[in-house]
Amino acid sequence: MFNENWKDETICIQGGYTPKSGEARILPIVQSTTYKYEDPDQVANLFDLKEEGFFYSRIGNPTVAGFEQKLTELEGGVGAVATASGQSAITLAVLNICTKGDHIVASSNLYGGTFTLLSSTLNKLGIDVTLVSPDASREEILNKCTDKTKLIYGETMANPSLNILDFDKFSSVAKEIGVPFIVDNTLMTSKLCKPLKHGANIVVYSATKYIDGHATSVGGAIVDGGNFDWNNGKFKSLSEPDPTYHGTNFSESFKNAAYIVKLRVTLLRDFGACLSPFNAFLFNLGLETLHLRMERHSDNALKLAKFLKDHPKVSWVNYPLLENNKNYDNAKKYLKYGASGILTFGIKGNDDAAKVFTKNLSLAALVVHIGDARTSVIHPASTTHRQLSEEQLISSGVPKDLVRVSVGIENADDIIKDFDQALNNIK
Known part of the structure; x- marks a missing residue:
């Protein structure tokens, strides 16, 4: 059929x-x-x-x-x-x-679990992994490859740094070395x-x-x-x-x-x-509703990102389709129908500001998950990425003040109101 x-x-x-x-x-x-x-x-x-x-x-x-x-x-x-x-x-x-003695080159901006799998667990199996900055030049990535390299690895959008993969650059390296x-x-x-x-x-x-x-x-x-x-x-x-x-x-x-x-x-x-x-x-x-949900996730995330970037309690916002975002050009090049429902931002204040914000939320929930129909938040440095050192956190694009939001498919105005009141209640 x-x-x-x-x-x-x-x-x-x-x-x-x-x-x-x-x-x-x-x-x-x-x-x-x-x-x-x-x-x-x-x-x-x-x-x-x-x-x-x-x-x-x-x-x-x-x-x-x-x-x-x-x-x-x-x-x-x-x-x-x-x-x-x-x-x-x-x-x-x-x-x-890949087997013992083989080598992998991967973008360093990876989900924490994947980072650990590649950099630690596979290493114990005798598979060597070299992590490269997603901003590295084509020549720099090529120089990291060896005659043992068996694959190039990356994420379309890294979690939670939200780096948009430069497909042309990484795929050209893979083609040149035949992996x-x-x-x-x-x-x-x-x-x-x-x-x-x-x-x-x-x-x-x-x-x-x-x-x-x-x-x-x-x-x-x-x-x-x-x-x-x-x-x-x-x-x-x-x-x-x-x-x-x-x-x-x-x-x-x-x-x-x-x-x-x-x-x-x-x-x-x-x-x-x-x-x-x-x-x-x-x-x-x-999958039957994927096309509808991904459009709404993307639309809501962009609306929330635009609201947050002008909020007095917010120090920075990261969403690929904000025009001043460093990933904007790649997002426009590779993402034709939206940039998904994940965004990150930093809250002004001390280290407890993110915790206070999270406790003040009503509609959004604190969960260790993303991609849900419901809006949720988490502080990765103290949860999903807590096994990483400070150096590894920086390499993975996870500053300590980063709050990750998985924007749901609720009404965008209701999501924004919830974030506004939670931010305004930070003293």
């Missing part, structure tokens, strides 16, 4: 799942671990990757597959794998092509930015955020753009026989979908970080 000429709004509603006559109109929840077959040869073909189908829900499930297919269609990729969390999505995306460019598009979603159209090869998501949109479920996803040549001599696990599948050569057997097929049948199989069918069902419902 999928039509490649459909617009995103239609794919959000109609994509991913096409019922046959008499079947459920809505993507059903297939809450089953296993699947019945009549012919043992057919099951053997499934295990040998000679036939498509479901045999165990750790590797594939019909409900999860519907969600994965819709994401694939929205991104314009060749396949997707849903995972138990955004962190597991990033981990599997990297481990699918894939992996981009975390969580804060933008495919509605606001399509990384594959800007030089990315693989897109990762925390579906927990805007894809869900209602703070109900944890999950992640990896989307393969199918636009990288894995036969360039650097990725033997994809271009040479795999002994765990009777010598299957993924590049030969699965062509431009080699990366995502290998990830599913090896890493998802072995690590077991699969998404539950129920969460996939909820994520699919979230």
